[in-house]
Amino acid sequence: MIFSFAILTILYLVFLSVLAYLGVGYIPIILIASAMILAQWYFSDKIVLWSSKAKVVSREEEQDLHEMIERIVARNNLPKPKIAIIETSMPNAFATGRGRKSSVVAVTRGLINILDREELEGVIAHELTHIRNRDALILTLASLFSTVAWYLMQFGFYGGLYGGGYGYGDRDRNNGGVMLIILLVAMLTWVVSFLIIRAISRYREFAADRGSAQMTGKPVKLANALLKISGTMKRIPSKDLREVEGLNAFFIVPAISGSTIGNLFSTHPPVEKRVQKLMEMEASMS
Amino acid sequence: MNFFNRFRKSHLLSKSASESIFALSSAYITLETKLGLKNTGRSAISLKAVDGMYFLTMKEEIRQFLDASRTDFDLTYRILIDTFGYLWVIIEGKNMEDQLAGVTAIGDIVYERGFADKLLATVFEFSNTSDNLCSIQYLIYNYRRNSFYPFIPLGQKNRDTEQEMKILSAVDQELRLEKDMTNWYPLWDLPL
Secondary structure, eight states: OHHHHHHHHHHHHHHHHHHHHHTOOOHHHHHHHHHHHHHHHHTHHHHHHHHTTOEEOOTTTTHHHHHHHHHHHHHTTOOOOEEEEEOOSSOOEEEEESSSSSEEEEEEHHHHHHSOHHHHHHHHHHHHHHHHTTHHHHHHHHHHHHHHHHHHHHHHHHHHHHHHHTOOSHHHHHHHHHHHHHHHHHHHHHHHHHHHHHHHHHHHHHHHHHHHHHHHSOHHHHHHHHHHHHTHHHHSOOSOHHHHHHHOOTTOOOSOOSOHHHHHHOSSOOHHHHHHHHHHHHHHHO | OOHHHHHHHHHHHHHHHHHHHHTHHHHHHHHHHHHOEEEEEEEEEEEEOOOSHHHHHHHHHHHHHHHHTHHHHOEEEEEEEOTTSEEEEEEEESOHHHHHHHHHHHHHHHHHTTOGGGEEEEEEEEEESSSTTOOEEEEEEETTTTEEEEEOEEETTEEOHHHHHHHHHHTTTTSOBOOOGGGOOOOOSOOO
């Protein structure tokens, strides 16, 4: 965690000093981009709730869910978030909001239906840990510079285009070269910070799993819930070993599952890894 | 592949299988202390039955071995063939160590007779003393994968995945376990 933040910071410092060295007046752009990101962060809960069609539910509407969450927050000394439900059969959950006080935990109807009580508690505790750790803020800040880089990339592209159009003197040709450098640096900054943000995000997921395990004391329940949500549960076979042995083909297991590159880009660690870590916690608790 | 290489390969395979299985001599204590699982004294080794003289000879050799070692190991045994056409040697003994010695010795005989590729699994039976139901739970050792995995049938071809994962995490350090759950093939209606 500290490592990726350090790299991120160094990266941004390098990026900014390159800008400073080139003496370009990009400060207005940075300010505008920052303002946009802050606005995005400030309205994030509303944007997310609106785009996911989540409906905030009152205590009367969903008494069981409210009571469950009240129990968890009371035990762990956390403020109670707003609770929202998304009417879809896809099992999922998320947390959003600016800070600990004004946050929302949303769950889908499908999640409530397929999980049993303790598994649902595990998932909700996971989301509550995201809120407690202020993960939304951390990721917004982390993506701040990558967004700035993205704007610069576009700006540099158009700038380069126009710069080339007027290019007849020495000064202008030189200017075109500068644009190209900015474009390249911005591009590189964006790509690398994108990957680092993904890494941070995956780390936050592990942290939230751990937090959930500590809150509920039952990591195995969250592991079970993850397996159910991901559909891995269905992949545990029910066909008899003696039947598949007859086919004899299944033992040739590819060494690489082909998902290693995909892992770099994903925001969540693979379910198998998360389950494995949860089971290690379970083992250390019992 | 000449005869010598073939023999050596089978010897090495049998050694690694025996080593993996013998790791249970400490892991079963962990299962008892952590999860309250007690070995029922029953375990079994199974292999695909084939027609022919050599297979019958091997079967007879296993029988002779078990008869002869009855005094040393304190084991009783049954031999049967199930509906899938698999030969089961089911042994029963008070000590886990005796059972482990028994199944690995049978495995060695199978290897020596050249039927290593017919070996399916070795199964150890446990009962849960912590719940009132005394549910029966199994550890399956798969010869091809050289690894163990838990199997807890619930009837109607359902299984208790949650408890299976608990077993997995309890003996994670001690046994070679199958991490890929898609290979946790069940063995329904075990003849143990």
